[in-house]
Amino acid sequence: MTMNILSIAGTDPTGGAGIHADIKAFSAMGGYAMAAITAVVAQNTRGVRSFVALDPSFVGDQIDAVFDDVRVDAVKIGMVANARIVETIAQRLYAHRAGNIVLDPVMVAKSGDHLLEPDAVAAISELLVPLATVTTPNLPEADVLLGTDAKWSLDAMRTSAVELRQLGSEWILLKGGHLHGSAQSVDLLHGPQTTIELSAPRIRTRSDHGTGCTLSAAIAALLPTCSVEDSARMAKAYLHGALAASEDLDVGHGHGPLHHFHQLWRELPRSLAELSGTGETTTTQSAEHGNSR
Ligand SMILES: Nc1ncnc2c1ncn2[C@@H]1O[C@H](COP(=O)(O)OP(=O)(O)O)[C@@H](O)[C@H]1O
Numbered sequence: 422m423t424m425n426i427l428s429i430a431g432t433d434p435t436g437g438a439g440i441h442a443d444i445k446a447f448s449a450m451g452g453y454a455m456a457a458i459t460a461v462v463a464q465n466t467r468g469v470r471s472f473v474a475l476d477p478s479f480v481g482d483q484i485d486a487v488f489d490d491v492r493v494d495a496v497k498i499g500m501v502a503n504a505r506i507v508e509t510i511a512q513r514l515y516a517h518r519a520g521n522i523v524l525d526p527v528m529v530a531k532s533g534d535h536l537l538e539p540d541a542v543a544a545i546s547e548l549l550v551p552l553a554t555v556t557t558p559n560l561p562e563a564d565v566l567l568g569t570d571a572k573w574s575l576d577a578m579r580t581s582a583v584e585l586r587q588l589g590s591e592w593i594l595l596k597g598g599h600l601h602g603s604a605q606s607v608d609l610l611h612g613p614q615t616t617i618e619l620s621a622p623r624i625r626t627r628s629d630h631g632t633g634c635t636l637s638a639a640i641a642a643l644l645p646t647c648s649v650e651d652s653a654r655m656a657k658a659y660l661h662g663a664l665a666a667s668e669d670l671d672v673g674h675g676h677g678p679l680h681h682f683h684q685l686w687r688e689l690p691r692s693l694a695e696l697s698g699t700g701e702t703t704t705t706q707s708a709e710h711g712n713s714r
């Protein structure tokens with residue numbers, strides 16, 4: 422049986438973050454991708470220009486339209502924009518008895534631009550975090566949720582992961598991407614009686630737009646069929662491959678997107694040739710990693 426995964430998030434017209442990254446990550450993980458939009462964002466790889474938050478009742482209508490028709494196996498929540506939208510999402514997910522909820526408490530984009538009104542932080546903490554199976558803050562978001570200004574280290578991350586879980590999420594995945602200077606990028610997964618370190622070599626690239634969106638979306642897509650620990654491990658491995666291949670793409674002049682389908686695209690010339698029975702392998706896509714420029 423295939424799994425239906427819903428993203429509730431904002432947009433990125435350049436396709437690197439928000440619902441666009443979520444749909445790509447869901448699909449790459451073998452899930453059927455759906456999306457309810459919270460805000461339309463004018464952004465590119467260089468930064469956010471402006472955004473329009475949708476009417477909360479319209480966000481609610483989109484969520485209802487999905488749940489009234491489709492079995493939803495997991496939900497990923499990303500950019501929520503403001504407190505009224507948070508209230509609507511929480512109320513609708515509760516009413517529809519949604520499970521397998523992954524909450525990425527998106528606050529600020531890598532460019533430094535704010536994607537959340539300040540009054541929404543309390544609403545996220547009180548209404549969405551307790552509904553979440555996994556909450557995935559980065560280090561600045563952890564500081565905001567805890568009201569701290571931590572001097573980050575792996576030890577400080579361990580302490581904060583425990584404190585974050587006390588806000589009510591079943592699991593916390595505290596992401597260490599912002600702990601620059603270390604050779605490894607380490608995330609901490611903290612849940613009932615267990616803390617696991619998820620470590621991967623730090624990749625030197627500027628094409629890192631949408632890492633948080635992609636990781637949380639991949640976890641959501643895997644959760645219906647895997648344990649939280651396995652979902653997080655596999656999602657991290659997938660993210661790492663997509664980040665390592667990101668410079669095969671040629672998108673924009675700032676922080677470029679990840680290559681969500683690097684594996685599929687490598688196989689594409691052969692698959693298309695087999696499908697068409699031509700034996701031809703001509704394609705405009707790169708067949709080899711790093712071969713596209
Ligand atoms: N340069 C990097 N090399 C390898 N992994 C990274 C790198 N930057 C971020 N990550 C990983 O990407 C995921 C998202 O990390 P982070 O940057 O902390 O979140 P966000 O994108 O929400 O700011 C985490 O798994 C983190 O470890």
Ligand SMILES: Cc1ncc(COP(=O)(O)OP(=O)(O)O)c(N)n1
Nearest residue numbers: 431438439530531630631632633634
């Ligand atoms: C619509 C939208 N949602 C989320 C983000 C932030 O994405 P993230 O994965 O944290 O990556 P960066 O933007 O920080 O690189 C976004 N930009 N837009």
